[in-house]
Amino acid sequence: MNKDDEAVDAHAAPAEAAGGGLELPRGGEGHGVAGEHDGHDHGAGGHAAHGESLGMNDQLQANMDHYLDIGHLMAHVQDANFIETPGFLGLEYTDDQGHVHSGFGIPNVFGVEQPVVGTPEAPVLTLRPTKFMAIELVVAVLMFLVFCWLGRKIQSGQKPKGKVWNALEAMIVFIRDEVARPAIGKKDTDRFLPFILTTFFFVLGLNLFGMIPGFGSATGTMAVTGVLALFVFGVVVGSGVKKMGFVQFLKAQVPTMDLPPMLKMVLVPLIFVIEIFGMLVKHFVLAVRLFANMFAGHLVLAIFVAFIGVAGGTAIVYAVAPIAVLGSVAFSALELFVAFLQAYIFAFLASLFIGSAQHAH
Amino acid sequence: MSILTLNNGLLLASDGSVNPLYVSADLALWTLIIFGGLLFLLGKFAWKPIIEGLNAREQCISDKIDAADKAEQQARTNLKQYEEKLAGAHDEAAAVMAEAKADANSAKEKIVAEANEEAIRTRQRALGDIETAKSEAVRELAESSVDTAVGLASSIVGRALSKDDHAKLIAESVERFSSPGA
Incomplete structure (x- = not known):
C-alpha cells in the first residue's frame, strides 16, 4: 500500500x-x-x-x-x-x-x-466515514452482486462455465465439504452455511482489499475482527440455546464427571466458570488472531518499503531500493496466501465453535 | 481503551499514543451494520439458491451415478446372458449342421437307392417290352410265313385251304418255330 x-x-x-x-x-x-x-x-x-x-x-x-x-x-x-x-x-x-x-x-x-x-x-462515536468503512461497503456490495449472480447461475441448472463461476463454486464447495460439514455435521451444516460462507468471503474480501496499495486491510483492526468474532459468539450461543434450551446449554458447558457428590459440588461451579471464561477467550482469540496476522503482515510490508526511505538521499539507496522492492513483492505474495489462509482459519474455527455448541460437552 | 481522535487525518488514540489494539466505535458499529445486513441479504437472495442449487446438482449427480451403476450391472448381466446364448448358438449351429449333413446323406442314399430301383425297374420293363415285341414279331412272322406258305401251297395244291386248315397250319408252324431246333 x-x-x-x-x-x-x-x-x-x-x-x-x-x-x-x-x-x-x-x-x-x-x-x-x-x-x-x-x-x-x-x-x-x-x-x-x-x-x-x-x-x-x-x-x-x-x-x-x-x-x-x-x-x-x-x-x-491503520484506518484513516x-x-x-x-x-x-x-x-x-x-x-x-x-x-x-x-x-x-x-x-x-x-x-x-x-x-x-x-x-x-475526546470523541467516542463520530459517524465520520473512514476508508475501512468504505472498503467494507465496497466488499459487501461486490459480494452481494457476485453471489446473487452466482445464485441465479447455479439455480438455472446449467453446467458451471467460466473461471469466475468455477472458482467461486470451488471455494463454496470446499468450505461446505471440508470446513463446515466435518465440524458441524452433515445434518446441521446447511443451516449455518450462509453464516460461515458470508464470514469467509467477507474476511477474504477485506484481506484482499488490503493488498491494493493505499487501501489497507480492514481486518487489521480489532474493531472489525472483534465484531466478526462477536457474530460468531452470537451464533454459537444462539444456536446452542435454541437446540438445548438455555439451562441445558449452560449445563452442557461442564463435562460429565464421575465424582463423589461433595467433590462435584466444589468442582462443577469452578469448571463451569472456567469453561465460560474459556468460551469468551477463544472468541476473543479468534478476533485477535485475524487482526494480528493482517496487522503484522501489513506492518512488515510497510517496513520493507520504508527501507527505501531510510536509504533515501544516500548512495546505498541504489542497493537498498531494488532489494526492498523485491522483498516487498515476495512478502506481498506471502500476504496474498495469508489473506486466504486467515479467511479459511476464521471460517474453520467459527465452524468448530458452532459444531461444538450443537453437542453436549 | 483510548479515545478516538482524528489527529492529522488519521484515527489515533486521543493521547497520541499508538495502540494497535484500539477499537474504533465507529468502525465497530459500521461493521456490525454492514456484516449484519450482508448476512441477511445474502442469506435471502444468494446463499439460499446457491445451497439449494448445489444440493440439487449433488443429488442429480448422485442419482446419475446410481443409475450408471445399475446400468453397468444390467449391462454385465446382459453380456453374460448374451455370451451364454452365443455359446448355445454355436452348439445349436453345430447340431443343425450335423443334422443337415445327416439329412443330406440320408437323402442322398435314398435318392441313389430310388434311382437304382428305378433303373432296375426300367431295365426290367425294357426287357419285358423287348420280350413282348420279340414274341409279337415271331408271331407276326409265323403268320406271315404261314400265309405265304399257304399261298404257295394253295397255288401248288390248287385248292383253297379252309379257315380251319389255316389255323391248324399256323399252330403247327408256330410250334415248329417255337420248338428248339426248329
Whole structure:
C-alpha cells in the first residue's frame, strides 16, 4: 500500500530534517500527534540542503527516525478518513488540522460534524466515514452482486462455465465439504452455511482489499475482527440455546464427571466458570488472531518499503531500493496466501465453535 | 481503551499514543451494520439458491451415478446372458449342421437307392417290352410265313385251304418255330 508514498517520502524526510535544522523527528513523539505525520507538506528543495549539511550516518539516522517511527508506519496500516494515492497522481487531501496528504478524502456522507457520543476533544462515536468503512461497503456490495449472480447461475441448472463461476463454486464447495460439514455435521451444516460462507468471503474480501496499495486491510483492526468474532459468539450461543434450551446449554458447558457428590459440588461451579471464561477467550482469540496476522503482515510490508526511505538521499539507496522492492513483492505474495489462509482459519474455527455448541460437552 | 481522535487525518488514540489494539466505535458499529445486513441479504437472495442449487446438482449427480451403476450391472448381466446364448448358438449351429449333413446323406442314399430301383425297374420293363415285341414279331412272322406258305401251297395244291386248315397250319408252324431246333 505504501510503495509510492514511501518513495515520495524518501525526498520529503530529509527536507523535514533540513527545515528543522538538526531537530530531527524522533520516534514516539512526532508521529502520533497532529502536524508532524505526513511527509508531503514539508516543502521542496530540502534534499540538496540536507545532503550538504548532514553526513551519511546522520542522514540515515534522520531517515530511520522518520520512516521507521512506529507512528509513521502505523499511519499506513491503520484506518484513516482518506485513502493514500501515489504522489505523481497529484491528488491532495487536507485534513481537519490543515495538513495536506497525497490522496483523496472519504466524503462525510452523514454530514455529522460533531461527535454523537463524547466531546470534540475526546470523541467516542463520530459517524465520520473512514476508508475501512468504505472498503467494507465496497466488499459487501461486490459480494452481494457476485453471489446473487452466482445464485441465479447455479439455480438455472446449467453446467458451471467460466473461471469466475468455477472458482467461486470451488471455494463454496470446499468450505461446505471440508470446513463446515466435518465440524458441524452433515445434518446441521446447511443451516449455518450462509453464516460461515458470508464470514469467509467477507474476511477474504477485506484481506484482499488490503493488498491494493493505499487501501489497507480492514481486518487489521480489532474493531472489525472483534465484531466478526462477536457474530460468531452470537451464533454459537444462539444456536446452542435454541437446540438445548438455555439451562441445558449452560449445563452442557461442564463435562460429565464421575465424582463423589461433595467433590462435584466444589468442582462443577469452578469448571463451569472456567469453561465460560474459556468460551469468551477463544472468541476473543479468534478476533485477535485475524487482526494480528493482517496487522503484522501489513506492518512488515510497510517496513520493507520504508527501507527505501531510510536509504533515501544516500548512495546505498541504489542497493537498498531494488532489494526492498523485491522483498516487498515476495512478502506481498506471502500476504496474498495469508489473506486466504486467515479467511479459511476464521471460517474453520467459527465452524468448530458452532459444531461444538450443537453437542453436549 | 483510548479515545478516538482524528489527529492529522488519521484515527489515533486521543493521547497520541499508538495502540494497535484500539477499537474504533465507529468502525465497530459500521461493521456490525454492514456484516449484519450482508448476512441477511445474502442469506435471502444468494446463499439460499446457491445451497439449494448445489444440493440439487449433488443429488442429480448422485442419482446419475446410481443409475450408471445399475446400468453397468444390467449391462454385465446382459453380456453374460448374451455370451451364454452365443455359446448355445454355436452348439445349436453345430447340431443343425450335423443334422443337415445327416439329412443330406440320408437323402442322398435314398435318392441313389430310388434311382437304382428305378433303373432296375426300367431295365426290367425294357426287357419285358423287348420280350413282348420279340414274341409279337415271331408271331407276326409265323403268320406271315404261314400265309405265304399257304399261298404257295394253295397255288401248288390248287385248292383253297379252309379257315380251319389255316389255323391248324399256323399252330403247327408256330410250334415248329417255337420248338428248339426248329
